Amino acid sequence: MPEVTVELDHAGKRYGRIDALQSIDLTVGSGEIFGLLGPNGAGKTTLIRLLTGSTAPTGGSVKILGRSPKSVRSQIGYMPQAPALYEDLTPRDNLAFFGRAHALRGLNARVEELLQFSKLRERGDDPVYTFSGGMKQRVSLACALLHRPRVLLLDEPTAGVDPRLRADFWKHFRALAADGATLLISTHQMDEAMLCDRLAVLSDGVMLACESPKDLIHRGRTTIRVWRGADVNVTKVENYRESLPVTLRQYNLDASVTRIEIEQDTLDQVVLRLIEARHA
Amino acid sequence: MLERMRAVARRAARQLAHDRRFLGLSLVAPLLIIYVSKAALNSLNTGFFDITRFVVPVGAFVVHFITYILCAIVLVRERTAQTLDRMFVNGYRQADIIGGYVMAYTCLATVQSLLVLTALRMLFHLTYALSTLLSIYLIVWLLAVISICLGIFVSNFARTEGQVFPFIPLVTVPGIFLSGLMIPVESLPRWAQWLSHITPLYYANQIIQQLIRPGSALVDNLPRLAALAAYGVVVLVLAMSTLRESA
Numbered sequence: 001m002p003e004v005t006v007e008l009d010h011a012g013k014r015y016g017r018i019d020a021l022q023s024i025d026l027t028v029g030s031g032e033i034f035g036l037l038g039p040n041g042a043g044k045t046t047l048i049r050l051l052t053g054s055t056a057p058t059g060g061s062v063k064i065l066g067r068s069p070k071s072v073r074s075q076i077g078y079m080p081q082a083p084a085l086y087e088d089l090t091p092r093d094n095l096a097f098f099g100r101a102h103a104l105r106g107l108n109a110r111v112e113e114l115l116q117f118s119k120l121r122e123r124g125d126d127p128v129y130t131f132s133g134g135m136k137q138r139v140s141l142a143c144a145l146l147h148r149p150r151v152l153l154l155d156e157p158t159a160g161v162d163p164r165l166r167a168d169f170w171k172h173f174r175a176l177a178a179d180g181a182t183l184l185i186s187t188h189q190m191d192e193a194m195l196c197d198r199l200a201v202l203s204d205g206v207m208l209a210c211e212s213p214k215d216l217i218h219r220g221r222t223t224i225r226v227w228r229g230a231d232v233n234v235t236k237v238e239n240y241r242e243s244l245p246v247t248l249r250q251y252n253l254d255a256s257v258t259r260i261e262i263e264q265d266t267l268d269q270v271v272l273r274l275i276e277a278r279h280a
Numbered sequence: 281m282l283e284r285m286r287a288v289a290r291r292a293a294r295q296l297a298h299d300r301r302f303l304g305l306s307l308v309a310p311l312l313i314i315y316v317s318k319a320a321l322n323s324l325n326t327g328f329f330d331i332t333r334f335v336v337p338v339g340a341f342v343v344h345f346i347t348y349i350l351c352a353i354v355l356v357r358e359r360t361a362q363t364l365d366r367m368f369v370n371g372y373r374q375a376d377i378i379g380g381y382v383m384a385y386t387c388l389a390t391v392q393s394l395l396v397l398t399a400l401r402m403l404f405h406l407t408y409a410l411s412t413l414l415s416i417y418l419i420v421w422l423l424a425v426i427s428i429c430l431g432i433f434v435s436n437f438a439r440t441e442g443q444v445f446p447f448i449p450l451v452t453v454p455g456i457f458l459s460g461l462m463i464p465v466e467s468l469p470r471w472a473q474w475l476s477h478i479t480p481l482y483y484a485n486q487i488i489q490q491l492i493r494p495g496s497a498l499v500d501n502l503p504r505l506a507a508l509a510a511y512g513v514v515v516l517v518l519a520m521s522t523l524r525e526s527a
Contacts, residue, residue, distance in 0.1 A: 052369045054525045078369040084362035086291065088298040093291070100287035101370040127298065143366070 002029030005151055005182040006051065010060030013046050013205075020046040021205045023060065028184060028198075030150070031177050035196030035213075036186040037271055042202040044186040045081060048153050051184065052078050064151055074102060077149030081156050083136035084143075087129040091120050091139040094128065095146060102147040114142040117172070119165075133160035141169065145176075152176065152183045158192060170195055190267045203275045213267060220265025220273070226251050227259035240264065284372055288380020292354075296388060306350050306388060310342045310396050317342075318403045332404075336492060337461045337485045339400045340420045344427045344481055345452050347389050351381070351431025352444050360440060368525045378520050382428050389424030393417060408492065415491050415498040419508070423484040426512040430480065433519035455481040460489070480515075483508040 006028035013021040021043045028034045036044040049055045050062045053069030053076075065072050085094050095111040104110055115121045118138035128136060141157055158166045170192070173183055177197075185196065193199055194213045201209040201216070209216060222240035224247055226233045233251070237243040244262070251257070265273070296303055317338050321331045358364040367377060397417055400406060408416070430451065438444045456462060458472055459481035465473055476482045487504045490496045498505065 052365075054365055054369065073369060073371050076369060078366065080362045080365060082362045084366045086295060086363060087361075088295055089291070093294060097287060097291045098366065098370050101284055101367070101372050103283065 002031050004028070005030050005065055006034075006184060007063040007066075008047075008050070008060065009063075011050060011057045011062050012059035013043075013050060013055065014058040019205045021050070021057075024207050026200065026207070026210065028182055030180045030182050032198065033173060033177050033183045033185065033196045035193045035199040036184065036202060037188075037193055037199055038202035039275065041204075043205040044202055045155055046205070047202070048078075048155050048184065048186060051151075051153050052076060072151075074147065075150045077144035077147065077152040079140050079144040079152075079154045079157050081159075083128075083133075083140045085128050085136060085139055088127055090125050090127055091115060091118075091131075091142070092124045094139060095142060098143045099146045104147060110146060114145060117145075118142045134162055134165060137161050138165070150181055152181055154183065154185045156186055156188065158187070158189065166192070190271075193267060201271055201274055203278055206278070208274045208278060216270055217264065217267055220270040222265070223261075223263040224248070224251075225259075225261040225263075226253075226257055227261075228256045229258055281373070281376060284376040285379040285383065288367075288372065288376055289383035290380075292381055292384035293387060296384065302350075303388075306346060307392060307395060310346050310392060311399050313342045313346075314339060314396060314399045314403065321404075332492065333489060334461070335400055335404045335406065336397075336416055336420075336488050337459075337481070339396045340423055340484050340488060341452075341455060341459075341461060341481055343389070343393055343396050343420055343424050344455065344484075347385070347392065347424045347427040348431045348434075348451060349444075349448060350388075351385055351428045352435045352438070352447065353431075353441055355381070355432050355435035356438050356441050356444050359435070365525060374520045374523045378429075378432055378516070378523060381432060382425065382516075385428045386425050389428060390421060393420045393424050396420065411497065412491055416488060418498070419484050419487050419491070419505075422508055422512065423480055426480045426508070426515060429512060429515040429519050433515055433522060436519065436522040436524060451479075455479045458482065460485045480508065480511050483511055 004027050006026070008024045008026040010023045010025060011021065012019065012023050024047065036047060038044055046055070050057055051064060051069055053073060062069060065075055069076065086097070092111060092115065095114055096107060099107045099111060112121070115124045118141065120135065120138060123131070123135070128139060131139070137157065137160055144152060144154065158169055161169065177183055187193055196213060198210065198212050199216055200207050218239065218241060221236050221238055222244060224235045224237065235247055237247050321334055321338070325331045394417070397413065397420060401413070434447045434451065435444065438447065454475065458465070458468065458476035459479050460476070461481060465476050465482070468476065483504060487501045487508065490501050490504070491498065
């Protein structure tokens with residue numbers, strides 16, 4: 001049983017009359033990659049800010065490693081949505097500055113290691129404002145990893161990053177999780193969400209679902225098309241694991257069947273349906 | 281804590297050094313304003329009107345004005361770029377951030393005050409003794425440091441750089457009308473006399489008016505100097521206690 005590192009107990013956040021988050025119950029364990037999905041304004045960033053201790057919950061409680069987030073900040077790595085870098089300084093300067101806050105031993109060596117990781121060693125002395133969006137994201141991620149935190153809170157870490165580098169990022173995320181780190185990642189990319197161990201779907205500050213990507217997809221519908229020559233028979237089923245064999249049996253699959261197509265809802269469609277169902 | 285404060289100071293100073301346009305403007309702008317004010321003050325110098333009591337306080341006002349605005353904007357920029365958030369999450373605290381900024385911007389204010397006083401001396405042919413000039417320099421420098429704290433304090437109430445602008449007249453206009461710079465404080469209505477204490481220029485102007493009188497020395501103005509320093513401490517404490525993480 002992995003150690004619980006992130007714990008929200010009926011956590012809520014209210015800004016004036018707006019409920020940014022409503023009574024969220026959530027636990028995330030060490031070694032887990034947990035994804036946050038939802039449209040803009042769903043409450044993903046607010047949830048991450050509660051976990052960084054940047055804002056206090058107006059209801060319930062938020063704990064990291066069993067304590068208040070502010071008291072364990074040395075164990076938290078945070079990558080905000082914006083690059084949040086000093087653009088007139090170099091990546092080396094930025095890394096050294098954020099590293100000094102943790103009084104890291106061997107800071108220079110760690111900075112070089114992270115420049116290597118982010119493939120920016122050759123550009124290490126160029127000002128950040130000369131970088132592309134993806135390069136800034138790489139520096140920003142490196143800043144979050146500096147002190148080898150046990151909990152990583154990443155707000156859309158791969159926005160603007162090219163596919164090859166994204167794959168590298170995710171390889172590294174997996175390696176960090178394998179070492180026991182907890183990663184909480186907000187994203188709009190469904191292919192990335194599929195790489196998470198569990199996902200929470202948020203909409204209007206409410207958690208609509210919290211399960212593995214596979215289980216979420218299981219909530220979707222499966223469309224079965226069976227052709228007999230030019231005639232096509234279409235059936236839509238839910239809970240395909242149970243209902244697919246039953247449905248196929250009904251078709252009496254004999255030699256007259258010329259083609260079968262089975263199409264499952266994508267994660268995107270499942271998430272959209274969850275959100276629409278809430279608004280209906 | 282001191283190590284983290286020095287890290288913030290070093291980083292802010294490095295940013296200043298890299299942003300040559302910002303640095304150039306913050307040093308040249310006060311000189312341009314001084315030059316323009318010379319033209320205005322010279323037109324008043326008709327023999328019936330003694331401009332000497334205005335010259336140094338105007339210079340002090342210019343330093344106060346520029347330092348205050350620059351510092352307020354830079355801190356708001358930190359907030360909008362989310363670097364302030366990142367600093368806090370990384371473990372920097374209010375005292376580290378404000379202390380670091382005061383350290384870095386004091387270097388700028390030191391050069392700025394020196395340039396302004398040199399310009400005043402040359403343009404207005406000031407013939408004060410060296411000890412008087414050094415005392416005036418100390419007051420202008422102290423005012424600049426206080427203006428840094430004031431800029432940081434005010435930045436805590438603005439979420440965007442645009443929101444800083446309404447605060448500019450709120451701080452600088454009382455400085456012009458209530459500090460005794462233009463109108464003697466004694467001739468103001470009682471409520472305005474009381475209000476004059478909220479501007480640091482009031483304390484600085486009081487000392488400067490004494491210092492430019494023949495035979496007056498800084499040691500004769502220690503209570504006023506203490507009042508100016510106390511004002512600085514109050515603003516510093518206010519800035520530290522109001523610097524918040526979230527917008």
